[in-house]
Amino acid sequence: MEADGLLIGQCIYMRATIATDDGGELPVLTMGPIxxxxxxxxxxxxxxxxxxxxEKAAQMGFGAVCFEGNIAFYGKSGFTYASDFGIRYHGLPEGEDASFFLCRELRPGYLRGVSGEYSTPQGYFVDEALCEEFDRAFPEKEKLKLPGQLW
Ligand SMILES: CC(C)(COP(=O)(O)OP(=O)(O)OC[C@H]1O[C@@H](n2cnc3c(N)ncnc32)[C@H](O)[C@@H]1OP(=O)(O)O)[C@@H](O)C(=O)NCCC(=O)NCCS
Structure with missing residues (x-):
């Protein structure tokens, strides 16, 4: 996103899947970071x-988006708790707080009757040591938790 000729925002999406309880695989999208x-x-x-x-993702034909996030921000864009759709978060024990795991249909009814488990795509998992090494190639910056940081 650009404003005043400046890059002021970005977000990325990645393909993900829900392993459905009937043994199938349902393609979805995940989003983040923004x-x-x-x-x-x-x-x-x-x-x-x-x-x-x-809106672009819906135009491209994707059916639903699932990710980890804060309902205070994402709720304003139509997201709700994934548990309301019967979608569980990979590896989260039953009964644990899953309110961080959100979902929104892009195509009405796409998740109707579906129950299953969502997995974060492998592309999100990084080698922390390699990341630290990469970061060291840049001028030193103090790690901070800033106001507005949702995660
Ligand atoms: C999260 C983020 C993308 C929101 O962008 P933004 O442009 O500040 O948000 P908007 O102005 O569009 O907010 C819309 C509404 O969402 C809600 N909202 C936004 N940020 C919020 C926050 N940090 N906590 C609670 N509610 C929030 C508010 O209700 C807001 O409306 P309001 O300002 O009238 O109260 C931005 O704050 C950011 O870059 N944060 C750091 C990175 C991050 O945490 N990203 C998310 C995880 S990857």
């Missing part, structure tokens, strides 16, 4: 970027 440049936060850009990209 980020807005600090000085542009809380002005509606994050929601605009999310809504625009969701």
């Amino acid at each position: 980020g807005i440049l600090p000085q542009y936060k809380r002005q509606g850009y994050g929601k605009a970027l999310l809504d625009y990209s969701l």
Whole structure:
């Protein structure tokens, strides 16, 4: 996302699957990370970027999006708890708090009658040591938890 000639936001999507309890595989999308440049936060850009990209994903024919997130932000764009759709989070023991795991249909009814387990795509798993090494190639920055950071 650009404003005033400046790159102020980005988000990425990746293909993911739900392993359905009847032994099938249902393709879905997952999204993240999404980020807005600090000085542009809380002005509606994050929601605009999310809504625009969701609309594009729907136009491309994807049926649903599942990810880990905060309902306070994503709820405004139609996301609800994945448990409401009968979708479980991979590896989370039954009875554990799953309120971080959200879902939204892009095609109405896509998840109707589905129950199963979502897995985070392998592409999201990184070697932390390699990441630290990569980061060392850049000028040192202090790691901070900033206001507005959802995760
Ligand atoms: C999360 C993020 C993308 C939101 O973008 P944004 O442009 O600031 O959000 P918007 O202005 O579009 O917010 C829309 C609504 O969502 C809700 N919301 C936004 N950020 C929120 C937060 N941090 N906590 C709770 N609610 C939030 C608010 O209700 C907001 O409306 P309001 O400002 O009128 O109250 C942005 O704050 C960010 O880049 N955070 C750091 C990275 C991050 O945590 N990304 C998410 C995990 S990958």
